[in-house]
Amino acid sequence: MRPVPAGRSPERLSGVWAELRDAPVKEPLVLLPDMMCDARLFAPQIAAFSRDTAVMVAPITGGERIEEISSDLLSVLPAKFALAGAGMGGAIAMELLRRAPDRITRIALIATTPLAETPQEAAAREPQMIAAKTGRLGEILRERLKAAGIGPGAGRMPALNMALSMGADLGAEIFVRQSRAMQRRRDQQTVLQRCAIPALVLCGAHDTVTPVKRHVSMADFLPAAELVVIDAAGHLPSLETPEETTEALADWLKRPGAARR
Template sequence: MAEPLVLLPGMMCDARVWATQLTVLSYERPVTVAPVGVGDRIEEIASELLSCLPSKFALCGHGMGGAVALELTRRAPERVIRLALIGTNPLSDTPQEAADREPRMIGAKSGRFESLLEQDVLPRHVGSGPLRSEATAELKEMAMSLGADVFARQERAMQRRRDQQSTLRRIIQPTLILAGEEDQIVPLKRQEFLAELIPYAKLGVLNGVGHTVMLEDPEGTTEALYTWMRQPLVLR
């Protein structure tokens, strides 16, 4: 049987964000969606996941899930067979980025979570493509299901994340970097930089979509992951 695939959702997301990929990719292999809201730090989340994930697995993370995927790869590279990073920032927060998270955390915890989502968070997560409205609605539904406390905890974890540039240079697994052309959360230039630091990484760009490519271009995302899963494990 093909190696199992572990999918890590981004902030505010759960298994629903991977619906299309789960449907298609599970025809050939076991597919698991692991939660990323189980700790206050990226390192803590990774530690919890390593205790329950398969001994070896393919790993795909989106956004915050990508940050967790990099930490898993740093800690247990022998267990990660191949790696895909979608909308992932490998750097730690700048002082300004860290400061910008504070009012969002305060707003979420002070009863303004829904208005915060609608006015500040969600518009930055989706691009101008034809599925913009549907993607925004799905993101809001997932975020409201998870709640303000999870959102604030995830913001704090991302605010404290480590710089993973040294990890990137040691990655030898077949790696896909998948970016939305209009990503406002992790701009394309940052994801191009990420791809340049990983030996043999392949960069894919989906046009007309933003940060949440799985909802905005589900077919393009699935095709990119399907191709990545069929890459040979020995890269030359």
């Protein structure tokens, strides 16, 4: 694991777009959004990478188990692809890595965890699902975002507003379905230990759902991981700090490939 400081100079950030133009990525990039999010979670990154790279945002709304969602995705994803997942999307990315390691050329895990849900965490989802089914989805989404930890910077309110909009558009049925899938997710630590492809582990310093220490541990499991902690971000770094997140992903996409152990 090679830790990377979160601070990025203005000169470095301004050069991100030029670097992307100079070094197009060969493999398609598949993005998996977080729970109750859609392609808008990655809008800044899609705008940057789609100039030179085939970018696909895969929906994660189709099942009540991570395994079911992953199986459905494998039937439509490219033969070989770079994979980045945020939150619940990261959990699905790890399941895809378990099922089809030879199809994934590199992996980025953002604001996520390889751990299974504890009984206490699973139980805490039950009243949220009941509330969502009885017309209180907006209230639940606001409570979850408050608990998730969002950075105090300029990107805070736009990120919160976008997250609420995405959640409202997806609706209560998908909230319940995704909650069930997260309750039942498996531990993927062994999968990460076997993974030797270029890996990025990215998180925000203010994330309280998947805090920095969990990402440090996750990066330690990955033989070829780079850890990036963004000081100004929380649980939604792709929206809160889009330039820093895009730069970290660009660096990851340009890293040489590695042989799988």
